[in-house]
Each structure stands twice: as structure tokens, then as C-alpha cells.
Amino acid sequence: QKEVEQDPGPLSVPEGAIVSLNCTYSNSAFQYFMWYRQYSRKGPELLMYTYSSGNKEDGRFTAQVDKSSKYISLFIRDSQPSDSATYLCAMSRGGSNYKLTFGKGTLLTVNP
Amino acid sequence: EAGVTQSPTHLIKTRGQQATLRCSPISGHTSVYWYQQALGLGLQFLLWYDEGEERNRGNFPPRFSGRQFPNYSSELNVNALELEDSALYLCASSQTRTSAGGELFFGEGSRLTVL
Numbered sequence: 001q002k003e004v005e006q007d008p009g010p011l012s013v014p015e016g017a018i019v020s021l022n023c024t025y026s027n028s029a030f031q032y033f034m035w036y037r038q039y040s041r042k043g044p045e046l047l048m049y050t051y052s053s054g055n056k057e058d059g060r061f062t063a064q065v066d067k068s069s070k071y072i073s074l075f076i077r078d079s080q081p082s083d084s085a086t087y088l089c090a091m092s093r094g095g096s097n098y099k100l101t102f103g104k105g106t107l108l109t110v111n112p
Numbered sequence: 113e114a115g116v117t118q119s120p121t122h123l124i125k126t127r128g129q130q131a132t133l134r135c136s137p138i139s140g141h142t143s144v145y146w147y148q149q150a151l152g153l154g155l156q157f158l159l160w161y162d163e164g165e166e167r168n169r170g171n172f173p174p175r176f177s178g179r180q181f182p183n184y185s186s187e188l189n190v191n192a193l194e195l196e197d198s199a200l201y202l203c204a205s206s207q208t209r210t211s212a213g214g215e216l217f218f219g220e221g222s223r224l225t226v227l
Contacts, residue, residue, distance in 0.1 A: 034215070043116075043202055043218035044155070088155065099168055100145075100216060104154035 003027050006089055006103025015112050019076040023089035023103045026070065030091040030101075033065050035074045038086045038105065047087075048074065051094075079110045114139070116219035118203050124225045125193050133188040133222045137205030143167075144186040145206070145216060146178060150199035158201075161186055193226045200224075 006023045013019055021035075032051055036044035048063040050056045050072075056063045062075040072091075076083055089103040117136045125131050137144050146158040157170040161180035175191040184205075190197055200223050204216035 032215075036218075043204075043220045046215060046217065049215055090155075099157050099160060099170075100155075101157070102147075102155040104152075 003101050004089065004091065004103045007106055008104050010107040010109060012109045012111060013079055015079060015081060015110055017079050017110070019074075019079050019083070019108060019110075021074040021076075021087050021089075021106050021108070023072050024070055025072075025091060025101075027091075027093075027101075028067075028070065029093045031094045032092045033063070033072050034090040034092075034100070035061075035063055036088040036090060036102075038088060040085075044088055081110050081112050084109045116203055116205050116217055118201075118219040118222050120222055121220070122223045122225070124227065126227050127193055127195060129193050131190045131193060131197075131224055133190075133201050133203075133224070134185065135188070135203030135205075135219060136185045137203075138217055141205035141207050141217070142184055143206045144180055144184065145204045146186070146188050147202045147204065148172075148199045149202055149221070150196070155202065159188070190224070195226050198224060198226045 004025045035048040037047045038044040050063050050065050053065050053067045060077045064073040086105040086107050088105040090100040092100050119134050143162040145160050147155045148158055149155050159178050160168040164180050178188040180186045200221040202218050202221045204218045206216050
């Protein structure tokens with residue numbers, strides 16, 4: 001079993017839709033959870049950063065972490081064509097270990 | 113403020129040659145990470161340098177090596193290139209002492225093509 005599993009999609013939605021992206025993981029030592037957005041031929045950019053379980057909201061984006069289920073989600077409200085990108089979940093144990101373990105990414109297309 | 117910068121943007125080599133990729137972290141960041149992003153495989157952790165020392169290494173053969181300089185910039189060397197080394201190589205930096213959870217800032221990457 002891979003440490004982090006992420007449905008690669010592709011996912012295609014109409015503009016204005018609510019998008020739900022998910023990852024599951026197997027390593028219970030993960031404490032920090034991140035979502036990165038990667039546009040084509042660009043480096044990943046940090047979108048959301050959360051510690052332990054709970055929700056975090058930033059504008060149209062909401063990140064949820066359920067450590068008991070080893071499941072994290074990213075919700076995008078009122079999706080825009082500019083949201084079209086690959087979304088990567090990532091997680092780390094924190095402390096002295098800063099290595100991030102990434103999911104393979106989900107390709108999202110928002111159609112006007 | 114300048115972000116993480118990487119050079120070259122593109123690099124074409126033939127099998128058996130050596131490739132050198134360079135990275136300058138964000139000012140004030142002391143940690144540099146290297147990741148490989150090959151088609152269909154996602155981001156795979158290669159190396160982590162902090163304060164000039166190698167702190168962690170991913171599951172890659174020894175022909176992948178690197179170093180970090182006193183100004184915190186870094187270099188990734190890939191020796192005896194193989195076709196499967198073709199990938200986007202991403203460098204990231206972080207403020208190790210203030211970022212407990214590995215909040216990384218990535219560069220645009222260097223695309224290596226091995227023919």
C-alpha cells in the first residue's frame with residue numbers, strides 16, 4: 001500500500017461548481033497536511049497548510065483533515081477556469097523530519 | 113522578494129553523460145530540497161540539505177548526489193545518465209528553524225531530457 005493515495009482524475013467540472021479533491025494515507029505519524037497547486041509546466045505552489053485534524057478556510061478554498069480516518073480533502077467553491085491545474089496533496093511528520101510525501105496529483109479542468 | 117530560482121530551465125543530455133542542476137533558495141531559507149517529477153510517478157523526494165549538510169535522502173541510487181554551498185544555494189548532480197532520468201527536477205526551500213511542518217516553496221523546475 002502506498003503511503004499516500006490520490007485519485008489522478010482527470011476531473012472536469014463546469015464553472016461555478018463545487019470541487020472536492022481527496023487523499024488517503026497510511027502513515028499515522030503524519031501531522032502536517034498541505035495542498036499544492038501546479039499549473040502546466042510550472043512548479044507547485046502552496047495553497048493550503050494545516051496541522052492535525054480540523055478544517056481551515058481561505059477564500060474559496062477549504063481544507064479538511066480527518067486523522068482518525070486518515071483522509072484529507074480540499075474543497076473549491078465557485079470554481080473558476082483559472083483553477084484548472086493539477087492539485088497535489090502532501091504531508092509530513094514534522095519535527096526534525098521535513099520530508100514531504102506527495103500524492104500523484106489530480107488534474108482538474110474547470111470549463112467556462 | 114525573489115522566489116526559488118533554478119537553472120537551467122531545460123537540459124538535453126545523452127545516456128552516460130552527467131547533468132548538473134542549480135538552485136538558489138529564497139533569501140533567509142536555510143533548507144533546500146530536491147524532488148524528481150517523472151511522468152506518471154508524481155513528486156519523488158531526492159535529497160534534503162540544511163546548513164550545508166545532507167539531512168535525508170530518498171530511494172535513489174548514489175549517482176544522484178548534490179551539495180549545499182555556504183550561501184545556501186545547492187547543486188544536484190546526476191552521473192551516468194539513464195533514459196528514465198528524464199523528468200522535471202524541482203528544488204524547494206524552507207525556513208527550517210521556523211517551519212515545523214515542512215512548508216516548502218518550489219522553483220519552476222529544470223526539465224532534463226536524456227536521449
